[in-house]
Amino acid sequence: QLQLQESGSGQVKPSQTLSLTCAVSGGSISSGGYSWSWIRQPPGKGLEWIGHIYQSGSTYYNPSLKSRATISVDRSKNQVSLNLTSVTAADTAVYYCAREVDYALFFDYWGQGTLVTVSS
């Protein structure tokens, strides 16, 4: 059974960089046919897609983030990472990593999420 576990900085100061890692177990992040996404949810609000990374290494991001997000993979550690620069209080959210099925464009496995609070 595939499992995803997010970890990283729980509290970040405004203007600094948020860094999160998603450890994947029970399967390889290099399995064909799948991409890896980050999705966030501000407290009490809805879901927002942040971006994703294909097996090729190509990345695509939500235009609303204005180039602040970077997603990368470490195949040796079976991990996916997210960096979000110049954070503000509006970036306070639960951050999820999710596996995306390429042929049908849906998210079939999700991590349990990790809360990141932006506060001085």
Add this chain to the structure above:
Amino acid sequence: QSALTQPPSASGSPGQSVTISCTGTSSDVGGYNYVSWYQQHPGKAPKLMIYEVTKRPSGVPDRFSGSKSGNTASLTVSGLQAEDEADYYCNSYAGSDNWVFGGGTKLTVL
């Protein structure tokens, strides 16, 4: 890109059916058959319930069904049960490697 439009709340009694709508544009919901629905219980991660508009993953009860007409997708829950009470989110591919979610609907089982 704008979020897809969902009603904030929906409700029904046990055994009844309820339908949740998800309205987008011709650039997302109306343009692709890549609409998916997710169920989220409080404090939990979202769970896939429907993909490609109408398809159910294994393990999801057939009480859950999806459809689409024009720019509006719908999720119908038939034979409501207490455990169906949750938040539901629609998601659509929006072209150019972008995805957009709906604002979410809180389903209450009366």
